Amino acid sequence: MNKPAIELIAFDADDTLWVNEPIYTEAQQACETILRPYLGQEVLHDRLYEFERKNLQIFGYGVKGFVLSMIETAIELSQGRVKGEEIQRIIDIGKEMLARPIEVLEGVRESLEALSKQYELMIITKGDLFDQESKIARSGLGDFFSKVEIVSEKTPQTYQEIVRRHHIDLRRFLMVGNSLKSDVLPLCEIGAHAVHIPFHTTWVHEQVAPQQLDGKQYWELNDIRELPGFLDVSLADTV
Amino acid sequence: MNKPAIELIAFDADDTLWVNEPIYTEAQQACETILRPYLGQEVLHDRLYEFERKNLQIFGYGVKGFVLSMIETAIELSQGRVKGEEIQRIIDIGKEMLARPIEVLEGVRESLEALSKQYELMIITKGDLFDQESKIARSGLGDFFSKVEIVSEKTPQTYQEIVRRHHIDLRRFLMVGNSLKSDVLPLCEIGAHAVHIPFHTTWVHEQVAPQQLDGKQYWELNDIRELPGFLDVSLADTV
Structure with a gap:
């Protein structure tokens, strides 16, 4: 057999290797139940996203920032009437998010094997260092990966820096992930290969407008098992 | 001149390159003022540290975890009576901590130069990825460092992993920092050089008992300018 065209495959983690976004959605629903008495006609989701978006620049990604944004939303929506005990329940929801078992997606383990x-x-994942390290450990998948990069943002510069640091040959490098914005488009920009494997739900912050995909070359697969x-077959020809 | 014995010097960042612990102390005092009406005979500091210590395993190091611990302390000490507006002020203290200008310690810039x-x-710093990256950028010192490692803990294993990843020759590697627990003792354990430059205040979590230092070889300097x-002079002979 010939030397494979691709040598190094990097995977996004959240919603590519294991379930993530549904945990946030579920947490939000649990907070909505706690805050029901204060909500009136307000929709928690929109106000929460406003706080999250503003706070991203201060807190970065991850559960702790999410919980702090949720608390701020609760204070604002209740006009300060939210009770200490209710805030504690919101914090406890965050603690549960950080400690719950990792649900590895179907087909992931066998495909990695x-x-x-x-x-x-390799893993390239965005988020909170402590949380992501803990998730990799708890997933039981850590041994498949010789390199792990936990980054605060996934921009073309981020990937370029990783490529430089690890002396990666761009033409033999493939990124695989569920987010067009974070795992695919930045790779198109720096001239690397990318495979998009959509997850059934995407955080609004990660969504991209169709015109951003215009003229971009990447591959779409439905399932990591493919x-x-x-x-x-396909990538053997491209190098 | 001969090839220097040491080739690579890694610096801790918080309280080695710039002021950190006093910012936490100040934040705690500001929270104490907010919570004064609920405190009675209780001392905020002890209860807060209890929450922080328990939460370190869930939240890791950094401002966001500190703020969440502070909120939990406020809820418990006030028996749930703390007001939404007071919680918001605690969150705002955290946001200010994350955004304030970096106070580079005296002599640091000229010494690095x-x-x-x-x-x-190199920088090896422990804490929240997003926060630490932002601090390095805001410090204006980033260009002095060819390597940056932000880690969630500083154990002998952490350092061993860094040494392995960067193909560092242990005998030509020196770590410099203010924490005996994080910047000195783990290096003694893996057989690398370490210089301790004390800062005037140390978080109780970073303090070590005198017997832990027994028989350990490291150097003590009063000032980074030395x-x-x-x-x-001294380290040229040790290799």
Whole structure:
């Protein structure tokens, strides 16, 4: 067999290897129940997202910033009437989010197992350092990956810096993830390969307008289990 | 001149390159003022540290976890009576901590400037990824450092992993920092050089018992400005 065209495959983690966004959605619903008496006609979701968006620049991504945004939303929507005990329940929801077992997505373990025989595997994930390290450990998938990069943002510069630091050959590098904004478009920009594997739900902050995809070259797969076969056939020709 | 014995110097950041612990102390005092009506005979400091210590395993280090611990302390000490508006003020204290200008310690810039001519410099700092990246950028010192590692804990394993990843020659590597627990003792354990430069105040969590230092070999300097001269003389002999 020839040397494979791709040598190193990097995976996003949240909603690519394991369930993430639904945990936030669920947490938000639990907060909505706690705050029901104060909500009136207000929709928690919109106000929360406003706080989250503003706070991203101060807190970055992750559960702790989410909880702080949720508390601020609760204070504003209740006009300061939210009770200490209710705030404590919101904090406890955050603590549960940070401690709950990792739900590895279907087909992930077997696909990583197959891929790890032929390729070097890497994780590139965005978020809170402490939380992401803990999730990788709890997922039981850590041993498949020879490199792990936890970053605060996924911009073209972020990827360029990673490529430089690890002496990665861009033409033999593939990024795989569920977010067009974070895992695909920045790679198109720096001239690397990217495979998009959509997850059934995407945080509004990660959504992209169709025109942003115009003229971009990347691959779309429905399921991570298709990746090994896809690499044997399609990407073998591109280098 | 001969090749210097030390090639790579890694610096801790908080309270080694810039002021950190006093910002937490100040924030705690501001919270104490807010919570004064509920405190009675209670001392905020002890109860807060209890929450912080318990929460470190869930939240990790950094301002966001500190704010969440502070809110939990406020709820408990006020028996749930703390007002929404008071919680908001605590969150605002956290936001100010994250946005305030970085106060680079005296002598740091000139020392880094001198050292960077002869040695490769690195930052190894513990804490929240987003916050630490922002502090490095705001400090204006980023360009002195060719490598930056932000880690969630500073154990001997953490340092061993960094040494492995960067192909660092342990005998030519020196760590410099203000915390015996995080910047000195783990280095003694893995057989690397360490210089302790004490800061005037140390968080109780970073304090070590005298017997932990028994038989450990490291150097103590009072001021970072002594480091260039010290390296020329003392450490030139140790390799």
